[in-house]
Amino acid sequence: MKNKFFNSLYFNAERYRAKYNKKENHFCYNIDNMDYKENVVIVKGWGFSRDTKKPLEFELPRTEGKAICFLRKEREDVNDAYNIPKNEKLGFEIKIAAKKKRNSLNLVLKNNEGVALNIKIEKSKIGKFDNLKFMKNSLILLKNEGAREAIKRIKRQGKTIWNEYDLWIYKNEVYDLEQINGEMECFKIQPKISIVVPVYNVAEEWLRKNIESVQKQFYQNWELCLADDCSPSPHIKQVLLEYAEKDKRIKVIFRKENGHISEATNSAIELATGDYIGFMDNDDELAPAALYEYVKLINENTNAEFIYCDEDMIDMSGRRFNPFFKSSWNSKLLLGHNYITHFVVVKRDLLEKAGKLRSEVNGSQDYDFVLRATELTENIYHIPKILYHWRTIEGSVAENPEAKNYAYVSGQKALKDALERREIEGDVAIGESYGTYKINYHFHKKPFVSVIIVNRPGNEGLSTKCLQSILELTEYEAYEIIAVNFDDSTISDINGRIHFIFNNANRTFEQLRNYAVKKSVGEYLVFLDSTVKPENKQWLSELVNETIDNDTGLVGGKILDSKKQVLNAGMWFEFDTKKVHYTHRGCQADNIGYYYRLVLPQNVFAVSDECMLIKKNIFEQIDGFSENLEFPLTAIDLCLKVDGIGKKIVWTPYAEVMQMKERVEKLSEEDFDHFVKKWSEDICNDPYTNPYLINNRI
Structure with a gap:
C-alpha cells in the first residue's frame, strides 16, 4: 500500500514538473486564478526570470483595457521551491477595468533584461500545482489520516485544477485528531451548543450535507434544531425525520404555516436547550473543527458571549472559493455592512436579552440580530479560521448579490432602527456596492x-x-x-x-x-x-x-x-x-x-x-x-x-x-x-x- 502511495506521489510530481518545463526558456510563471467582480477582472499568479531569479514585469496591450491596480505579493512557497531569496516578491495581482465578464486575456511578460513574452490567459485552462508542497503535505496526510484516506485525496486532487486557495486549504487544514481529542478531554467547560436551522424547500442533497456536517463535528456535545417552514417538497419531511430517528441530538419541528426565515428560525430556537446558540442556513456546511474551535475559545475566554469566525463559499460541485478572512470586532465597519455574517454563536443569556429574530427585517434578519446583540455586550470574540462554508446556488445572495435586492432594503431598516435605539440621529443610504450602507449623521450644531x-x-x-x-x-x-x-x-x-x-x-x-x-x-x-x-x-x-x-x-x-x-x-x-x-x-x-x-x-x-x-x-x-x-x-x-x-x-x-x-x-x-x-x-x-x-x- 505504501509503495503505491509513493508511486502516486512521484507520478503527480513528475506530471506537473513536465508542465512547468514547457515554459519558455527565459520565464518561469504561473497564472493561479482569473476572476471577475464589480466590473474588474482580477488576475493572480507568480513569475520570475529564469536567468536572474528576479520578479517579472507586466504590460497590458491597449486592446485589453486599462490596468487599474498592480500589486506584488510574497509567495514563500515559490521562493522555497526554486531556492529564491525570501525578499523577492514573486507573486502578483493585476486588476483590469472591464464592463463584462471575460474568459480570456492577453498579457505581456517582461524580465529585467528586456525580453518580452506575449501570453494568452484562458480561464478554462488556468491551473497551478506546487509539487514540492504537494509531496510534503501528502506525507502529513499519510501520518495523520492513514494511507487509504491519503490516496483518496491524492486521486481527487490529481483530477482537479488547483488554484492558490486550494493550496492554502491543503496547507492549513490538516487536523491532528489525537491532539484535538486530548484537548477536548481537558476542557473544563463543555457547553452544549444548539445549532438552529430554518428549513424551506432546500434540495435534498444540500440538506443532507448540512446535517451531516454537524454530525461530523469533532466536538460532540451539540444539538441540531431544524424548523421546517411548511415546505411543499415532500422530501424535506422525509429527510428530517430520517435523521431525527437515527440521532437523538437532532430535533425537528414542522410549522403549520409559512412564516418566512425569521419565524422559522425562532421556531428552531424554541427547540434549543443549549448553553450557546449557533445560527446556520439550511444549505451551508460547518467545517469539522468548527465547534471544537468555539468551545476551545470559550474555555480560554469564559466571558465570551458573542463569537464569529472566518468563512468561504462552496459551490454545487463542492469547490471552495472566495475566502473571507475577517477583522476582529470592528464596530464601525459593521455599520457599513454585515461583515460578521456566519457562523454566529451567542450565549443563551445574550439571546434572551437581545430577543429573537424580527420578521419585519426578513432578508437581513441576521444583520439586525448582530446589531442588537452586539449593543448589549462587550464580550465579542473572533476566531480567525475558516469554519463555515456558504453554499452558492444560482439565484442565491452568495452567488449573485443582486438576486435579493429586498435584503438590502431590510438592512437599511435594521441600521435605521439601530440608530434609534442608540439615540443617534442620522440618515441611512444604500451604498454603491451591493450590501453596503452610508450613514450621514445629524449634528445639532456643527463643531468648529x-x-x-x-x-x-x-x-x-x-x-x-x-x-x-x-x-x-x-x-x-x-x-x-x-x-x-x-x-x-x-x-x-x-x-x-x-x-x-x-x-x-x-x-x-x-x-x-x-x-x-x-x-x-x-x-x-x-x-x-x-x-x-x-x-x-x-x-x-x-x-x-x-x-x-x-x-x-x-x-x-x-x-x-x-x-x-x-x-x-x-x-x-x-x-x-x-x-x-x-x-x-x-x-x-x-x-x-x-x-x-x-x-x-x-x-x-x-x-x-x-x-x-x-x-x-x-x-x-x-x-x-x-x-x-x-x-x-x-x-x-x-x-x-x-x-x-x-x-x-x-x-x-x-x-x-x-x-x-x-x-x-x-x-x-x-x-x-x-x-x-x-x-x-x-x-x-x-x-x-x-x-x-x-x-x-x-
Whole structure:
C-alpha cells in the first residue's frame, strides 16, 4: 500500500514538473486564478526570470483595457521551491477595468533584461500545482489520516485544477485528531451548543450535507434544531425525520404555516436547550473543527458571549472559493455592512436579552440580530479560521448579490432602527456596492474645526496650492486654518479664515504642530500635511461625520498619490519585524478593496497624520504629538496614545486628499528600537488585520 502511495506521489510530481518545463526558456510563471467582480477582472499568479531569479514585469496591450491596480505579493512557497531569496516578491495581482465578464486575456511578460513574452490567459485552462508542497503535505496526510484516506485525496486532487486557495486549504487544514481529542478531554467547560436551522424547500442533497456536517463535528456535545417552514417538497419531511430517528441530538419541528426565515428560525430556537446558540442556513456546511474551535475559545475566554469566525463559499460541485478572512470586532465597519455574517454563536443569556429574530427585517434578519446583540455586550470574540462554508446556488445572495435586492432594503431598516435605539440621529443610504450602507449623521450644531498646516521648507509652491485648494473646495463652513511659517502674500483669503503664525525658533516639525494647537480655537483639530490637497468638497464634513460616536477619538482620511493610487488607507506597525504596513497601498482610488475595506469607514490600528482629525480635549489629554519621532511613527504613536485612553481610531474613505509630493520615510534602526521599547509591552499586532492576510499570505 505504501509503495503505491509513493508511486502516486512521484507520478503527480513528475506530471506537473513536465508542465512547468514547457515554459519558455527565459520565464518561469504561473497564472493561479482569473476572476471577475464589480466590473474588474482580477488576475493572480507568480513569475520570475529564469536567468536572474528576479520578479517579472507586466504590460497590458491597449486592446485589453486599462490596468487599474498592480500589486506584488510574497509567495514563500515559490521562493522555497526554486531556492529564491525570501525578499523577492514573486507573486502578483493585476486588476483590469472591464464592463463584462471575460474568459480570456492577453498579457505581456517582461524580465529585467528586456525580453518580452506575449501570453494568452484562458480561464478554462488556468491551473497551478506546487509539487514540492504537494509531496510534503501528502506525507502529513499519510501520518495523520492513514494511507487509504491519503490516496483518496491524492486521486481527487490529481483530477482537479488547483488554484492558490486550494493550496492554502491543503496547507492549513490538516487536523491532528489525537491532539484535538486530548484537548477536548481537558476542557473544563463543555457547553452544549444548539445549532438552529430554518428549513424551506432546500434540495435534498444540500440538506443532507448540512446535517451531516454537524454530525461530523469533532466536538460532540451539540444539538441540531431544524424548523421546517411548511415546505411543499415532500422530501424535506422525509429527510428530517430520517435523521431525527437515527440521532437523538437532532430535533425537528414542522410549522403549520409559512412564516418566512425569521419565524422559522425562532421556531428552531424554541427547540434549543443549549448553553450557546449557533445560527446556520439550511444549505451551508460547518467545517469539522468548527465547534471544537468555539468551545476551545470559550474555555480560554469564559466571558465570551458573542463569537464569529472566518468563512468561504462552496459551490454545487463542492469547490471552495472566495475566502473571507475577517477583522476582529470592528464596530464601525459593521455599520457599513454585515461583515460578521456566519457562523454566529451567542450565549443563551445574550439571546434572551437581545430577543429573537424580527420578521419585519426578513432578508437581513441576521444583520439586525448582530446589531442588537452586539449593543448589549462587550464580550465579542473572533476566531480567525475558516469554519463555515456558504453554499452558492444560482439565484442565491452568495452567488449573485443582486438576486435579493429586498435584503438590502431590510438592512437599511435594521441600521435605521439601530440608530434609534442608540439615540443617534442620522440618515441611512444604500451604498454603491451591493450590501453596503452610508450613514450621514445629524449634528445639532456643527463643531468648529481648526485646520493646522505647518509649511515644510522647500515646499512653498505646493504649500500654497494646499491652502488655496482648501479655501476653494471645502463645503464645511465652521473652520479656521492655522498656517505656520507660510508666505502670506501669495494666498488669496477673502473670508479671512487663515491665521498666519510665524515661529523662527529652532523647533521640530512636531513641536511646531503642538505650538499651533495652543493658538487654535476649534473644538476639533485637523492636521494636514502641507503637500496635500482635498479631492472632494466633503472631505472635512466626512471627517467630522465619523466623530458622532463618543468612542471615536481620532479619524483619518484616504491618502492618494498623483496617479490616483492609494498611499494610505490605514496602517499598522508589526513589532516583531519593526515594519510599518500600509493597507491597500497601490490600489486605484475607486477600487472596493478586500471585502469593501476601501469603501467603508472602519476601525483601524492607525491612520496617517497627513490627514487626521482629533478632538482638541483628547489631544491635550494625551500631550499631543511626541516630539522625538519621525514620520510615520509620529502618527502611529499618536494613535496608540488615543487607544490607550480607551478611544478608537477610525479611517474613512469619504475624506480624500491627494499627496502632491510623497513624504519620504527617514527612519533609522535607532528610531525603530526607541519606538518598540516604548510600546511593545502594551501592544500586539493589528487586531483589524486578519493573521492570514498579513504579508499577503493568500
